[in-house]
Amino acid sequence: MPTSTRFAVAVHILTALAVGDGKPMRSEDLAYSANTSPVVIRGLLSRLSDAGLTRSQLGAGGGTMLARAAKKIKLLDVYEAVEDTELFSLHRTPPCESCAVGGNILEAMQPTLMRARKGLENELAKVTIGDIASEVARLGRFTMPLTW
Amino acid sequence: MPTSTRFAVAVHILTALAVGDGKPMRSEDLAYSANTSPVVIRGLLSRLSDAGLTRSQLGAGGGTMLARAAKKIKLLDVYEAVEDTELFSLHRTPPCESCAVGGNILEAMQPTLMRARKGLENELAKVTIGDIASEVARLGRFTMPLTW
DNA sequence: AAGTGTGTCGATGCTACTATTACATATAAT
DNA sequence: ATTATATGTAATAGTAGCATCGACACACTT
Numbered sequence: 001m002p003t004s005t006r007f008a009v010a011v012h013i014l015t016a017l018a019v020g021d022g023k024p025m026r027s028e029d030l031a032y033s034a035n036t037s038p039v040v041i042r043g044l045l046s047r048l049s050d051a052g053l054t055r056s057q058l059g060a061g062g063g064t065m066l067a068r069a070a071k072k073i074k075l076l077d078v079y080e081a082v083e084d085t086e087l088f089s090l091h092r093t094p095p096c097e098s099c100a101v102g103g104n105i106l107e108a109m110q111p112t113l114m115r116a117r118k119g120l121e122n123e124l125a126k127v128t129i130g131d132i133a134s135e136v137a138r139l140g141r142f143t144m145p146l147t148w
Numbered sequence: 149m150p151t152s153t154r155f156a157v158a159v160h161i162l163t164a165l166a167v168g169d170g171k172p173m174r175s176e177d178l179a180y181s182a183n184t185s186p187v188v189i190r191g192l193l194s195r196l197s198d199a200g201l202t203r204s205q206l207g208a209g210g211g212t213m214l215a216r217a218a219k220k221i222k223l224l225d226v227y228e229a230v231e232d233t234e235l236f237s238l239h240r241t242p243p244c245e246s247c248a249v250g251g252n253i254l255e256a257m258q259p260t261l262m263r264a265r266k267g268l269e270n271e272l273a274k275v276t277i278g279d280i281a282s283e284v285a286r287l288g289r290f291t292m293p294l295t296w
Numbered sequence: 297a298a299g300t301g302t303g304t305c306g307a308t309g310c311t312a313c314t315a316t317t318a319c320a321t322a323t324a325a326t
Numbered sequence: 327a328t329t330a331t332a333t334g335t336a337a338t339a340g341t342a343g344c345a346t347c348g349a350c351a352c353a354c355t356t
Contacts, residue, residue, distance in 0.1 A: 059354030207323030
């Protein structure tokens with residue numbers, strides 16, 4: 001199934017912003033670090049901005065900054081901002097309505113699928129971009145803020 | 149994100165087998181109920197059989213049966229049997245190794261992604277095909293086994 | 297006024313998934 | 327034995343979502 005790398009790259013972007021010294025970063029710089037194209041970055045930034053996680057500044061010396069403290073941005077916020085497909089896809093063509101199983105299977109599965117999704121989301125809600133940034137700093141043996 | 153319809157259809161298949169009276173069901177019958185093609189069903193059955201969840205019988209009067217009691221088949225077993233893509237896809241092209249963030253972001257995210265995956269899997273491990281079959285029977289107002 | 301960076305559109309290529317046809321193989325029924 | 331039946335797998339084609347790339351209008355800074 002078509003799976004998106006958006007979540008991983010979005011966390012990457014936000015972590016880079018969190019690790020920096022607060023100066024705006026250009027989409028080109030972020031693209032270099034994430035090894036993708038500036039257009040992809042800008043597409044993600046557009047979603048992150050809509051979600052209130054980042055804000056951008058036009059013009060020379062401009063770029064993107066975090067809209068709030070990294071510790072206040074949960075990975076769940078990022079997940080919801082950039083992922084749009086359902087975690088569990090159901091039948092492409094709806095099952096046979098008149099069948100004993102086909103007519104009820106979706107409703108029967110639904111509570112379990114919901115709980116599974118919540119189980120995942122609860123874990124993503126426990127970790128913030130600040131946590132990831134700290135961990136990156138520890139692994140990379142540098143201190144924040146990092147001036148590029 | 150990452151899910152095909154395989155999981156939903158596989159649960160459908162197993163539930164249909166669980167609801168029945170134990171007689172083997174043909175891929176054509178299952179395809180009718182799930183509103184898909186017999187080949188898709190057989191492809192799923194091939195995986196389910198490899199995972200030890202079903203067994204098939206060739207020839208006239210043949211078909212597929214559960215290999216063990218429905219109550220002993222966890223949805224997690226089904227999930228693992230038919231899904232092969234990772235829940236979280238990482239960067240399509242690996243991030244910049246020499247960057248402070250790019251070089252460490254994957255390792256920094258990994259524990260969280262693992263916990264999120266476990267959160268989902270734990271929920272799927274709590275429910276069995278037997279539970280789903282009972283719920284389908286309740287919703288459809290019939291009793292098991294159901295003779296077709 | 298000139299330079300810079302964002303935001304978005306359209307086109308292209310790629311990959312995963314589903315549907316469908318076809319056929320070889322194995323089993324049951326007669 | 328012969329025939330009918332059902333699985334299992336391969337090949338093909340069509341579909342959808344995603345990432346890449348080029349281009350450009352718009353906004354802001356200097």
